[in-house]
Amino acid sequence: MxxxxxxxxxxxxxxxxxxxxxxxxxxxxxxxxxxxxxxxxxxxxxxxxxxxxxxxxxxxxxxxxxxxxxxxxxxxxxxxxxxxxxxxxxxxxxxxxxxxxxxxxxxxxxxxxxxxxxxxxxxxxxxxIKHPEDIFKKNDTELRKDFKLLTNGRQSASISSTNTIIGNDFFAEEGAQAECCTFSTINGPIYLAADTEVWEGTNIRGPFALCDHSQIKMGTKIYGATTIGPYCRIGGEVNNAVVWGYANKGHEGYLGNAVVGEWCNLGADTNNSNLKNNYSDVKLWDYPTQSMRKTGLQFCGLIMADHAKCGINTMFNTGTVVGVGANVFGGGYPPNYIPDFSWGGADGFVEYGFDKMMETTDRVIARRQHRKFNDAEKKILTEVFKLTQPYREK
Missing domain, CATH: 3.90.550 (Spore Coat Polysaccharide Biosynthesis Protein SpsA; Chain A)
Known part of the structure; x- marks a missing residue:
């Protein structure tokens, strides 16, 4: 079947x-x-x-x-x-x-x-899952379900005695490494996949998952419900975020109530707001209606699609959507909707030249020796570039 x-x-x-x-x-x-x-x-x-x-x-x-x-x-x-x-x-x-x-x-x-x-x-x-915010909104429920699914009847591998583990819902696969860290499972389980590393001085509250071959840098603070996908490097402060994989947030800065796609990079001291100053509900850009949509959420931060990048000190306002392959940089707050394959920041955007974007993507993926920027992936980005052309012309 x-x-x-x-x-x-x-x-x-x-x-x-x-x-x-x-x-x-x-x-x-x-x-x-x-x-x-x-x-x-x-x-x-x-x-x-x-x-x-x-x-x-x-x-x-x-x-x-x-x-x-x-x-x-x-x-x-x-x-x-x-x-x-x-x-x-x-x-x-x-x-x-x-x-x-x-x-x-x-x-x-x-x-x-x-x-x-x-x-x-x-x-x-x-x-x-119907809207982008559902991913971080429902991540708590799915973390708990997946933890049971993956660990039921199994025993955690041992990790260094230099760590402090609070509670009982902690599971490490063989090859997971951590030193001098605090893991609190009082509010939810913590899962460390194979060949992961949690560096010294990190504090993590569950529910939390670190997928294979990812690293958490020294002194990182992570709150549930957060998932870090495979082959990521994460630092700073993270709260209720889902980072899918092959992405870097390697430095200080806040990421909260957010979804970050694959092959993304957040420059040093990048921050996103997840709460409006007037505490009102957050709206997100909606592709089908080409307008802002009410989420009904008071806390809603950043939605960043695959291959998007941002420079150092980038400030994302509450409820920002960043399209595929966008490159954001410069001072001030960029708009709440950044079209796919855009290049620029608060002072305005131009189209990110497709050939230039593909060259960058080729270099980024080449750094991962087990992955290739193959024809299938190139054709997907070529089609997405064509599909999103009308949004860049507005």
């Missing part, structure tokens, strides 16, 4: 984060949504997504297929309901299609907005 994770309309409301990946490739908690489903179902997976993404995120249709909404985070109840689906049966939650089981004959005609004859209604609560 093939597990196929599909994009629905959430793909559009999650922009710019989903320009470069399917919805199910979003990281929330410890794992990506796709990795969660693989663990729960003990199965491989593929993606039903935008045509320009399929080369990197391929689709694999077999004789028996279950299409699952990639915006849905699994739990034991929804997994059981999906596993009990018969051929041609669909499962809905309110107005959202959750899953449908189709034979190979009909799988090629799958439509995420289609109606299916034999539908069942799921009436338990679900974690569904």
């Amino acid at each position: 093939a597990i196929i994770l599909f994009d629905d309309d959430a793909r559009n409301t999650l922009l710019p984060l989903t320009y470069t990946r399917p919805v199910a490739d979003l990281r929330i908690g410890i794992l990506t949504i796709a990795e969660k489903w693989a663990k729960y179902l003990d199965s491989d997976f593929s993606f039903h997504t935008q045509p320009y993404l399929q080369a990197k995120f391929p689709l694999n249709i077999q004789s028996d297929n279950i299409f699952i909404n990639g915006a849905v985070c699994p739990d034991e109840d929804i997994v059981a309901a999906i596993q009990n689906l018969g051929n041609g049966r669909a499962l809905r939650y309110k107005d959202t299609l959750i899953a449908v089981r189709l034979s190979g004959t009909h799988a090629g005609e799958f439509n995420p907005n289609g109606a299916y004859t034999f539908e069942m209604v799921y009436d338990k609560e679900l974690v569904i």
Whole structure:
């Protein structure tokens, strides 16, 4: 049986984060949504997504297929309901299609907005990711679920006795290293993946996850619910942020109530505001409506898409959205919406020349010897550049 994770309309409301990946490739908690489903179902997976993404995120249709909404985070109840689906049966939650089981004959005609004859209604609560802020907003819940999923029945590797561990929900994989640090699990679990490093003088409050090959620099302060993805280097002060991977915030500065994509770099002393001076609810730029959208949140900081960069002392105002490949620098506060492939700051933006941006990306990825800037990734960025051209012309 093939597990196929599909994009629905959430793909559009999650922009710019989903320009470069399917919805199910979003990281929330410890794992990506796709990795969660693989663990729960003990199965491989593929993606039903935008045509320009399929080369990197391929689709694999077999004789028996279950299409699952990639915006849905699994739990034991929804997994059981999906596993009990018969051929041609669909499962809905309110107005959202959750899953449908189709034979190979009909799988090629799958439509995420289609109606299916034999539908069942799921009436338990679900974690569904619809907007960028949902990622940090629901990260606490998913961190706790993933911690249990990954550590159930297992024993933590030992770490140095120079550390102070408060509480019992601490787990380190083999190869995790830490010295002279404080880990408090009173408010939530802490997970250190294999080959991670937490340097001296760091203080961490759970829930928190540090994914493989990432480093936390000396004297860093981290509050829950925070996730640092693989191959990152993090310093300064971090609160309720999700950094997906291959990203650097290596120096002092505050990052809070935020989502940072892959291959991003935050210059020294970069700060984001996460609370307005008048304490009113925060609005975020919305791609489908091309206008500011009410989040209903009092705390909402930075949303930064893949390959975006900012220079030293950058000041991001409350509720700032930075598009794919943008390069931000200079004094003052840049606007709350920075279009994809933009170059500049508070004094104004121009288009970031595509060839220049690609040269920089090639150099950045080349620093990771196990990763290559391959044709599939180049074609994705080429398409995103074209798709976002109208936004830069306004």
